[in-house]
Amino acid sequence: xxxxxxxxxxxxxxxxxxxxxxxxxxxxxxxxxxxxxxxxxxxxxxxxxxxxxxxxxxxxxxxxxxxxxxxxxxxxxxxxxxxxxxxxxxxxxxxxxxxxxxxxxxxxxxxxxxxxxxxxxxxxxxxxxxxxxxxxxxxxxxxxxxxxxxxxxxxxxxxxxxxxxxxxxxxxxxxxxxxxxxxxxxxxxxxxxxxxxxxxxxxxxxxxxxxxxxxxxxxxxxxxxxxxxxxxxxxxxxxxxxxxxxxxxxxxxxxxxxxxxxxxxxxxxxxxxxxxxxxxxxxxxxxxxxxxxxxxxxxxxxxxxxxxxxxxxxxxxxxxxxxxxxxxxxxxxxxxxxxxxxxxxxxxxxxxxxxxxxxxxxxxxxxxxxxxxxxxxxxxxxxxxxxxxxxxxxxxxxxxxxxxxxxxxxxxxxxxxxxxxxxxxxxxxxxxxxxxxxxxxxxxxxxxxxxxxxxxxxxxxxxxxxxxxxxxxxxxxxxxxxxxxxxxxxxxxxxxxxxxxxxxxxxxxxxxxxxxxxxxx
Numbered sequence: 029x030x031x032x033x034x035x036x037x038x039x040x041x042x043x044x045x046x047x048x049x050x051x052x053x054x055x056x057x058x059x060x061x062x063x064x065x066x067x068x069x070x071x072x073x074x075x076x077x078x079x080x081x082x083x084x085x086x087x088x089x090x091x092x093x094x095x096x097x098x099x100x101x102x103x104x105x106x107x108x109x110x111x112x113x114x115x116x117x118x119x120x121x122x123x124x125x126x127x128x129x130x131x132x133x134x135x136x137x138x139x140x141x142x143x144x145x146x147x148x149x150x151x152x153x154x155x156x157x158x159x160x161x162x163x164x165x166x167x168x169x170x171x172x173x174x175x176x177x178x179x180x181x182x183x184x185x186x187x188x189x190x191x192x193x194x195x196x197x198x199x200x201x202x203x204x205x206x207x208x209x210x211x212x213x214x215x216x217x218x219x220x221x222x223x224x225x226x227x228x229x230x231x232x233x234x235x236x237x238x239x240x241x242x243x244x245x246x247x248x249x250x251x252x253x254x255x256x257x258x259x260x261x262x263x264x265x266x267x268x269x270x271x272x273x274x275x276x277x278x279x280x281x282x283x284x285x286x287x288x289x290x291x292x293x294x295x296x297x298x299x300x301x302x303x304x305x306x307x308x309x310x311x312x313x314x315x316x317x318x319x320x321x322x323x324x325x326x327x328x329x330x331x332x333x334x335x336x337x338x339x340x341x342x343x344x345x346x347x348x349x350x351x352x353x354x355x356x357x358x359x360x361x362x363x364x365x366x367x368x369x370x371x372x373x374x375x376x377x378x379x380x381x382x383x384x385x386x387x388x389x390x391x392x393x394x395x396x397x398x399x400x401x402x403x404x405x406x407x408x409x410x411x412x413x414x415x416x417x418x419x420x421x422x423x424x425x426x427x428x429x430x431x432x433x434x435x436x437x438x439x440x441x442x443x444x445x446x447x448x449x450x451x452x453x454x455x456x457x458x459x460x461x462x463x464x465x466x467x468x469x470x471x472x473x474x475x476x477x478x479x480x481x482x483x484x485x486x487x488x489x490x491x492x493x494x495x496x497x498x499x500x501x502x503x504x505x506x507x508x509x510x511x512x513x514x515x516x517x518x519x520x521x522x523x524x525x526x527x528x529x530x531x532x533x534x535x536x537x538x539x540x541x542x543x544x545x546x547x548x549x
Contacts, residue, residue, distance in 0.1 A: 034474060038215060039460035042222035043481070049223070053497045054488065061497045068500050071507050072339040072347070076329050079346045080338070082510050084326045086174035089517065090373050093181070098524050099370030103188040110366035118379040119284040120363055120447070125176055125356050125380060127448030128236040128441055130168065134391040135422050136415055137164050139399055139406045146328065146337040147321075157400055161314040164388035166325055167345045169318070173380035175349040177373055178513050179357025180364070182520035184372060188365050190523065195362060195458040197221050197354055197512065203519030217512055220505055221354040222459060226485065227502015228352045229452045233486045236445040237261055242416040243438040247430075258487060263442065265483030283450065287443045291387075294436060299390045301427050303397045310396065311389035350506035353513065358455040395422060453479040 053060035072079075093099055110117065141160035142152065149155050182200035186192040192199045198214030205213060240260045245252045299307060318325075330338050364372050398404040404425055409418045423434050456478045457470035464470060 033462050033464075033471070035460050035462045038218055038222075041215075042219045042460070045219060046223050046226050046485075049501065050485075051488075053501060057497055064497050064500045064504070067504055069339070071504060072343045075507060076338055076343045078510065079343045079350075079506070080327050080329065082350070082513075083171045083175060083346045084323075086178050087171055087326075090174050090177055090181075090377065094370045094373040098521075098528070099368065099373065101185075101189070101369045101524060101528060103184045103367055103369065103372065104365045105188075108366045110364075112363060114375075116285055117363060118375060119288045120451075121356075121360055121376060122380055122383045123284045123287050123444060123447035124359050124451035125173070125352070126168075126384060126444075127232055128239070128445040129232065130384060130387050131391075131437070131441055131444060132236075132239055132415070132419070133168075134164065134387040135395050135419050136406070136410060137167075138388070138392040138396050139410060139418075142396070142399065143407055144335075144337065146325070146330075146335070146341075148333070157396055158310075158313060158317060160396055161310045161389075161393060162317040162321075163341070164392050165314055165385045166318050166322070167341060168384035168388060169381045170377055171326065172345065172349040172384075173376050175346065175353050176356040176360070176380070177376040179353050179516055180360045180372060180376065181369055182516040183357050183361035184364050185369075185520050185523060187361060189527070193463045195358055195455075195461070195464050197357070197516065200357075200516045201512065201519050203522040204515050205519075218459060220508065220512075222456060224351045224502050224505045224509065225355045225452055225456060226482070227505070228355060229449060229482050229486075232445055232448050233261070236441060237486070239416045239419065240438060240441050240445075242420055243434060243441065246420050246424075247434060247438070261483060261486055265480065265486075283443060284447050287440070287447055290436060290440045290443065294433070294440060295386060295390050297433065298394050298426065302390070302394045306397050307390055307393035310393045311385075314389070315385075344503075347503045347506035350509050350513070351503045354509065355452055355455050358458065359451045362455075362458065398422070398425065449479070449482060453482060456482075 053064065112120065138160040141163045142156050144151060145156040145159045146163070147159075149159055179197065179200065182203075183195070183197070186200045186202070187195055192202075196214075196218050198205075198209045198217045201214075201217065202209040208214060209217075237257050237260055241252050241257045244260060245256060250256070325342065328338055328342070330336075360372070360376065367375070395406055399406045404421070406418060406422065409421050413421065420434065423429050423437055426433050453475055454470065457474040458464055461470045461474065469475070
């Protein structure tokens with residue numbers, strides 16, 4: 029593959045549109061913030077029913093698909109073996125899909141829930157603490173991973189079964205929109221996806237850079253500053269550029285494996301030195317609450333009290349996952365050759381959900397324990413020091429917190445973000461490649477250019493203070509992305525029926541279908 033294989037007609041408009049939207053929001057962040065917040069508030073308030081229905085649909089549809097005959101369809105050519113081991117494959121999926129966000133929110137999100145629980149539960153009560161243990165697992169569990177998986181199956185089918193020559197969302201819509209996938213409609217879909225992906229990376233950077241800057245400042249005993257943020261971001265960009273240049277096998281796969289080992293150590297440490305029995309009891313209790321209230325929480329719009337909880341949490345998260353879904357769909361589809369539809373669905377739903385549950389069970393359980401036991405007033409610390417300062421305070425409360433845990437946690441943050449941004453750079457470069465097969469990678473120049481662009485883009489947003497506004501703007505595109513994802517679902521089911529209908533459908537159904545066709549003719 030060479031530079032001539034780059035589709036500049038897609039790459040340049042996507043970058044230009046992103047800059048045209050982002051620069052004014054960054055330069056005029058107060059006015060831009062007001063506009064974006066107003067638009068986002070309008071969308072979450074008026075379309076929360078749509079986001080909630082879409083999330084539940086993803087779960088129900090994928091479970092049905094995995095357990096149906098269609099779940100046995102092989103994503104690849106006969107005899108092809110998976111490119112990655114099950115462990116590495118699962119690690120790459122988890123690190124790409126969650127990244128820095130899980131280590132950021134697992135410690136402090138439950139404390140927010142205790143202060144503002146849903147379903148009429150009184151704040152600060154024992155029931156509020158129980159819901160705090162459950163809600164993180166609900167918002168980071170099966171539904172988010174189902175949303176991620178919805179585009180994965182159509183894209184994987186298009187590149188590994190239909191042998192499509194491009195790795196794009198528009199290609200996976202071809203079963204419905206036909207030749208329009210290669211025309212103006214297809215380009216609009218892909219430009220929208222690229223903007224959402226760049227904004228999604230902005231969300232990750234918006235969490236990571238301030239957190240890692242606070243951690244470095246704490247370890248070195250210096251003041252936080254913009255210069256330190258730039259140094260941190262430079263380290264991120266360099267690590268991303270090196271690993272994305274190395275490719276999937278030598279770069280991202282090894283980084284994902286290394287990342288999981290660090291996470292295992294930190295999770296095991298907190299579980300052992302923390303309130304082990306309390307964590308286990310709270311986790312089991314949380315799973316019970318989630319199973320009991322899953323449907324209710326999935327469809328709870330709070331139409332009477334209008335407390336704002338669904339919009340502020342559930343709908344916000346579902347929109348966030350939807351905005352990230354194209355990137356995850358493209359990346360997971362690319363690394364899933366040689367597996368069945370059922371294996372991909374269950375792999376994402378089970379491995380992804382279980383990984384998030386463990387983080388929230390152990391780290392979130394520890395935070396809830398120190399709050400309700402009075403060992404640390406986490407809620408007050410959040411109000412005083414903010415989220416990043418609170419995470420440092422919680423880590424410092426652990427044995428060997430300053431000497432061992434904070435340095436290791438800092439490494440985890442850096443590597444977690446690097447794996448996420450590696451995935452973004454890889455899929456962005458694949459999006460703008462004219463011809464790429466399911467077993468190929470975009471060329472190194474293309475991958476590295478996107479990694480550098482993401483870093484430079486983030487520096488500009490940090491310098492102007494417009495990062496939060498841009499990341500919110502990217503989540504706004506979740507609304508038009510929903511119908512696109514549904515088109516992809518219809519597209520892949522149409523393809524499967526055409527390619528495997530007589531093989532996988534019951535004989536009676538095939539006979540009836542043939543009779544209907546003969547009558548119609």
